[in-house]
Amino acid sequence: MNVPLGHFGDSTLQRLIPAEPIVRLEAVSKVYPGRHGAPVAALEGIDLAVPKGSVLGVIGRSGAGKSTLIRLVNGLEKPTSGRVIVDGAEISALPESALRHARRSIGMIFQHFNLLSSRTAAENVALPLEVAGYDRAAIPARVDELLALVGLSDKRNRYPSELSGGQKQRVGIARALATNPKVLLSDEATSALDPETTRSILDLLSRINAELGLTILLITHEMAVIRSIAKEVAVIDGGRIVERGDVFDVFTRPRHAVTRSFLADETGRSLPPYVADRLRPEATPGSQAVVRIGFRGPHATDPVLARLARDLNIETNILAGSVDEIAGRPCGTLVVGVPEASLEKTLAFLTHYGLDTEVLGHVA
Numbered sequence: 001m002n003v004p005l006g007h008f009g010d011s012t013l014q015r016l017i018p019a020e021p022i023v024r025l026e027a028v029s030k031v032y033p034g035r036h037g038a039p040v041a042a043l044e045g046i047d048l049a050v051p052k053g054s055v056l057g058v059i060g061r062s063g064a065g066k067s068t069l070i071r072l073v074n075g076l077e078k079p080t081s082g083r084v085i086v087d088g089a090e091i092s093a094l095p096e097s098a099l100r101h102a103r104r105s106i107g108m109i110f111q112h113f114n115l116l117s118s119r120t121a122a123e124n125v126a127l128p129l130e131v132a133g134y135d136r137a138a139i140p141a142r143v144d145e146l147l148a149l150v151g152l153s154d155k156r157n158r159y160p161s162e163l164s165g166g167q168k169q170r171v172g173i174a175r176a177l178a179t180n181p182k183v184l185l186s187d188e189a190t191s192a193l194d195p196e197t198t199r200s201i202l203d204l205l206s207r208i209n210a211e212l213g214l215t216i217l218l219i220t221h222e223m224a225v226i227r228s229i230a231k232e233v234a235v236i237d238g239g240r241i242v243e244r245g246d247v248f249d250v251f252t253r254p255r256h257a258v259t260r261s262f263l264a265d266e267t268g269r270s271l272p273p274y275v276a277d278r279l280r281p282e283a284t285p286g287s288q289a290v291v292r293i294g295f296r297g298p299h300a301t302d303p304v305l306a307r308l309a310r311d312l313n314i315e316t317n318i319l320a321g322s323v324d325e326i327a328g329r330p331c332g333t334l335v336v337g338v339p340e341a342s343l344e345k346t347l348a349f350l351t352h353y354g355l356d357t358e359v360l361g362h363v364a
């Protein structure tokens, strides 16, 4: 049934219609011929949809297949099987000439910036416009606009060697945006930067996403990057997507071991050595159960342990913990020691309050 658009307010429409994916990978596999032996299956059966206007982070260890994934999206590699579609064009099936045209809707930024050292900041930004055959007379104004957007108007005549890492990446971002792409691909764009510069680049990318509605697909090996910018995350391991979801959900309820290991230092999930070294799988006389409590959502800041003591007279030892905010929502982790005899009651009580619990083991 065709419903006239005027029937709904804009916000109702936005809620009813999920954002259409601007990047789609359908059953994509990539096998590289092995140079000295067996072929390497870099990606296997990847299905991934990146909704228009979203920021999707793909995280994986070295060799997981992240770069291959991004090279498939910009058509630098062809899949062995499956389809890659960007902004309606089947990138994986286009001949080189059509691909060059399609790439104008895909911007890319790199870990090592990939600027031309013989060109100034402004000339680097102008390059894709020259290649795309832009009206030469219109290029300087467009370059000025882009340099202003990334906060580098005063550096337009500097060469890359005269710029800091963060400034070089800003030039890289301005260059990537020159042809008004629909999608920005970021390949470890902050991995070579210090934490403060990383934050400023991620802030800039967030602003570009919000103000220009640009879809961002970024690959990284750092959860800190995902949590500061992405709304959704896909975890890739051994060429497969092993977990995918909303950043808050994946951070607070990771399901896959690889995701947990990425999060270990990020959300207070790792145990301090004085607990980890004493942890045993079985209870022993006089031991305490070690329980991880995950606080999220409406009960994240409730004084639950105080209530446990008051209502059930069960006292717990706090062994480790942290309170945090992920994707603007409060969450926390506490690791507590619970008397073995009170374990069942404690778990039932915490579950009643909507908290996640996990018995990690026992310490004497």
Ligand SMILES: Nc1ncnc2c1ncn2[C@@H]1O[C@H](COP(=O)(O)OP(=O)(O)OP(=O)(O)O)[C@@H](O)[C@H]1O
Pocket (backbone or CB within 6 Å): 032, 033, 034, 035, 040, 041, 042, 060, 061, 062, 063, 064, 065, 066, 067, 068, 069, 221
């Ligand atoms: N051109 C190639 N020829 C053969 N094998 C390749 C090629 N490119 C990548 N590979 C292999 O494919 C697998 C995935 O590599 P890829 O570079 O996509 O991983 P990655 O997650 O980006 O790793 P890193 O973070 O170290 O860059 C690896 O086993 C790698 O050795």
